[in-house]
Amino acid sequence: MTEVSAYESNEYSSITTYFQIDESWKLRTGKGVEVAIIDSGIDADHPALLGKVKESVVARRQEKKVVFEPSDDGDSAGHGTACASIISRIAPDAEFYSIKVLGSGGSGDGQAFLAGLEYAIKKRYRIINLSLGTTRPQLFAPLHDLLDRAYQAGCIVVAAANNLPHPSFPSVFSSSLISVSKDDSTDPFDFGFRYGEVIELTAPGVNIKTAWLNKSYKQLTGNSFACPHIVGIIALLLETYPGLTPFHVKSALYAIAEENQKAKVKDAADQSDDNNETS
Amino acid sequence: MTAHDKFSLEEKLRSVIETVDVANALIEPLTRSIENLLYISAGQMNSEEASVLIRDGSHGDLRFISAIGKVAHQLIDITVPAGKGVAGFVFSSGQPMVIADAGEEDSFYAEVDKQTGYSTQTLLATPLRHKGEVIGVLEYVNRIGDPPYESFTADEMDEAAVFAEAISSLVNAYESAKLFHDFTDQMLTADETTDFADVRKWLDELRSTSEHKEILDLAILVRELASRGEEERKMCRKVLESILEFADGKANTNYLSY
Structure with a gap:
């Protein structure tokens, strides 16, 4: 049983337990959890994703606006399909909603990116996968605004950090979303949480099939x-506890990562004891 | 057009053209510097091929401007359509990535490989940024030695990001210089019958004036000196600043005496 308590705890703060989660979430499949993927599209005919993509839309420029139209264009780069397949491996019954903003309009078109996020928030998809980012300073404010709207609408936005010398938006808006960077671990359930860092979560991101x-x-x-x-993990949590808010989810991830860390320390100590006994 | 308008237009064009020629004189060493950085970084990354792609037009297409390796010369000027291939994705998303087993299934790389006879197996692509804007992509392909090649590592991704930082500033300078270069080309190759004819004639005359040649020679001299080393750059700067101070002083004296 993992206790989800006060997110920030130190020796001066009192720890309040908000709720408890049992291990049953790890056995779920993400059934019925709506996941939006804002990316290069998803190839719905890929054997790994058959029947899982419920809707696909593509950004089209209409004069000065960006509108979304149903699309069977699939994926122009492979990236959106890759992201969907990773989520599906962890949460095979999650429902995918593809919002294609990359591939046709070119770079620098932050407008499609923003419009895609706004579209997903309006649709109130429970989880929004944003494996994209921008370093354009002019997008800072509108993205910040949209992220706040997502938070208020109960949409859980998960964004990838970039590994470049510049911070990228929105991954640095740590208060209203969940930001993730890669590590070389292999077990998706064994993710880490780095409280106090700009990019808080770490998950497998090296040589991923x-x-x-x-x-x-x-x-x-x-x-x-x-x-x-991390999106896959959240889908399992949301199936188990459908009423979780973005704040709850982040606290739960923190608590689970703490347990992961404790287990690692214990394993290392046990290992060391075994070695001492052997010698 | 009044005589006054013509005069101010001529003045403006004169200053533009002077800059254009300086830009032309600079563009070659810039591509050389990009290539040099590619050589250095590819060695560091244990990579066989490295290339720089920059945006081509405003629709997200990319074009190779510099490459090193076996098929480097075949890559130059190949265009990558918007969003295609890993490079297209990295450019439009701003996210770097490594692909361990690129190849046949990726229609873009299959096409480029078909054109060049090369076999792309492992690839690292990272964005080139200037002032927050993605301006191109830096790619490293395959490893030195024989296949099968080990995939690029997470640490090498971070390393590539640092090289991308250095290459970005050169690419940005290249783009600016190229912009001027293309502008003159357009002026000079304009149809005789168009209104550009007058401008073209005027440009030819301007280029043949000794004053213009002197300015260009000076720019080339400064570039030459600047490329010799830090000490030379400092010395050159000091000398030029002293001349400017001297000229300013002279101007002020004239003004006061007036």
């Missing part, structure tokens, strides 16, 4: 692929 274009599979490395691991 993913679905790719033309029904193939690839091995990919990047923070983009750590982000969907």
